[in-house]
Amino acid sequence: MTMRSIAFLVFPGFQILDLTGPLAAFEMAGLFAPDAYRLVTIAATAGAVASSSGLCIQAEALSRAKRCDTLIVVGGDGIRDVFRDTMLLRFVQGMARRTRRIASVCSGAYLLAAAGLLDGRAATTHWSRAADFARRFPDVRVEADRIFVRDGDIWTSAGISAGIDLALALVECDLGEDVARAAARQLVVYHRRPGGQSQFSALLDLAQPQSRFDALLHRARERLTERLSVEDLADEMAMSPRNFSRAFARETGTSPARAIERLRLEAARAALDNGVVSLAVVASQTGFGDADRMRRAFMRIYGRTPLAFRSHVTQPAALA
DNA sequence: CGTGTTTACCGCCATG
DNA sequence: ATCATGGCGGTAAACA
Numbered sequence: 001m002t003m004r005s006i007a008f009l010v011f012p013g014f015q016i017l018d019l020t021g022p023l024a025a026f027e028m029a030g031l032f033a034p035d036a037y038r039l040v041t042i043a044a045t046a047g048a049v050a051s052s053s054g055l056c057i058q059a060e061a062l063s064r065a066k067r068c069d070t071l072i073v074v075g076g077d078g079i080r081d082v083f084r085d086t087m088l089l090r091f092v093q094g095m096a097r098r099t100r101r102i103a104s105v106c107s108g109a110y111l112l113a114a115a116g117l118l119d120g121r122a123a124t125t126h127w128s129r130a131a132d133f134a135r136r137f138p139d140v141r142v143e144a145d146r147i148f149v150r151d152g153d154i155w156t157s158a159g160i161s162a163g164i165d166l167a168l169a170l171v172e173c174d175l176g177e178d179v180a181r182a183a184a185r186q187l188v189v190y191h192r193r194p195g196g197q198s199q200f201s202a203l204l205d206l207a208q209p210q211s212r213f214d215a216l217l218h219r220a221r222e223r224l225t226e227r228l229s230v231e232d233l234a235d236e237m238a239m240s241p242r243n244f245s246r247a248f249a250r251e252t253g254t255s256p257a258r259a260i261e262r263l264r265l266e267a268a269r270a271a272l273d274n275g276v277v278s279l280a281v282v283a284s285q286t287g288f289g290d291a292d293r294m295r296r297a298f299m300r301i302y303g304r305t306p307l308a309f310r311s312h313v314t315q316p317a318a319l320a
Numbered sequence: 321c322g323t324g325t326t327t328a329c330c331g332c333c334a335t336g
Numbered sequence: 337a338t339c340a341t342g343g344c345g346g347t348a349a350a351c352a
Contacts, residue, residue, distance in 0.1 A: 230328065240342045245329070247340090257328055293351080 004174065005038045006072065007065035009108075011088075013078020016051040017160045018105040022072060025167035033175050040064055044088055052076050061285035062091055070170065071095045074163075075106025075126065083110040092117065093122050103170065105163035112154065113137040121151040126159035164189055204242040211251055212237070224287035230256045264288055265301055272309045279306055 006026055008019055017043065026037045043049045043059035050056045065071060073092070082088055094114040096102055104112050109125040110133065112118050119139040124130070124146045134142040143149050148157035148166040157166035164187065172180035216237060219230055233256055234244035248256045268286040271277060279291040288294035291306075298306050 241328095242330095242343065243341050246342095249329090255329070296350085 003035055003038055004069040005040060005065075005067065006070045007068040007093075008039070008041045009062075009065075009071060009088075009111075010041055010043050010049050010051075010057065010059055011076075011078050011082045012050055013052045013076050013081075014049070014074050015106060015160060016053050016055055017075035018074035018076060018108065018163050019051075019057070021161060022105060022163040022167035025164050025171065025183055025187060028186040029171040029175060030180055031186065032179045032182045037174055040068070044085070046090075052078065065095070066098070068095075068145075069100050071099050071102045072167075073102070073104040073108035073111050075104070075108040075110075075159075077107075078112045083114040089115045101153040101155065101170075103157070103166060105157050105166060106159045106237045109133065109156045110136075112156065113140050117154055118151075118156070121154055122149050123151065123156040124149045124158050125155070125156065128159070138196045161189075192293055213248055213252060217259060217263065220260060221267070224264055225285065226287070228260050228287065233260075260287075261297060261301070264294075265297060268294060268298075268306065269309050272306055284305070 008023065010019055023039060023041075030037055033213060040067045041057060041059050042062050044062060046059060046061040047183055048056045049059045071092070088111065092102070092111055096115070096117050102112065104119065104123075104125075106126045107129055109118065109123055111113040113123070113133070113136070118137065120141075122143055124143050125133050130142055134140070146158065147162045148155060148169060150169070155166060155170065157163050163270075166182045168184050168189075171183055216233065220233070226232075230245060231241050234241040237244055237248070245256055248254075248259070252259060253260075264286045268282050268288065269286065271282045274278075277285075281296065283291045283294040286294070288297065295305055298304060298309075300308075
């Protein structure tokens with residue numbers, strides 16, 4: 001197996017989770033694929049680099065990344081100064097020619113865009129900066145609602161924890177789905193977030209963030225074991241069932257019952273993928289009542305049984 | 321697997 | 337007139 005060197009570029013005022021999330025994801029992948037990755041953190045000036053939280057990390061010189069496989073640029077408020085830094089821009093441009101692929105987390109995309117690497121490409125960044133980003137870099141196709149975007153050998157990801165999703169996707173690309181899922185399980189995060197593309201999970205694929213049903217769905221997800229009938233939900237919105245159904249369908253594109261079912265399916269999938277709890281327990285915890293009803297719902301929507309969503313990956317030797 | 325019951329959804333119409 | 341609302345009844349699907 002070839003050892004791949006992954007270089008993380010940091011700078012003063014970087015976001016600590018943009019670095020440590022993906023770092024930990026690659027580390028976990030290493031439990032299942034020993035010696036697959038070598039991880040190095042680099043900065044324009046070697047030595048202690050303070051993150052925006054004040055926590056410092058020890059970075060190595062840029063020259064340490066000359067022969068790396070992947071460069072990952074992290075984000076953070078400090079990017080405001082960094083993406084105008086001609087020395088770093090030239091470094092990134094040079095890396096684009098040398099490395100197999102380049103990625104960014106959160107506002108790290110600013111550096112890639114300023115270096116011209118994203119011109120004509122699809123990319124994403126933290127949702128709160130998407131508008132500013134699009135204004136500054138009109139040649140980039142910003143896909144603001146995505147967790148991460150791949151365009152050729154350039155990968156960009158949304159805010160903070162999305163960097164973990166990005167890293168898992170890179171791992172899957174390198175080492176296959178089994179290793180990526182095992183690493184995700186070790187991190188206790190979703191391998192592929194249900195809802196796939198939305199920074200806000202599938203839940204808000206349904207209702208717009210400012211929709212009057214957005215909060216309702218969020219609350220419902222916290223108490224899936226309750227009845228959550230159309231009548232209950234209408235009552236909670238202080239609307240008649242008829243009008244609630246109609247308004248909900250108009251504003252979310254799906255019916256109330258289908259939305260609730262989707263939430264239950266997502267929760268059940270996550271529980272199946274992450275844990276070893278029995279089907280009956282998962283069914284009860286997600287509001288399906290019993291395993292048979294859950295199974296029927298899975299077949300109806302996914303065309304596969306709940307068991308098909310269980311990951312069958314052994315524990316890493318280091319933790320056995 | 322068949323069967324009675326419940327639930328969800330939708331068209332229609334009345335109201336304000 | 338237009339629009340949001342809400343009640344009624346039929347139908348189909350899911351449940352028991």
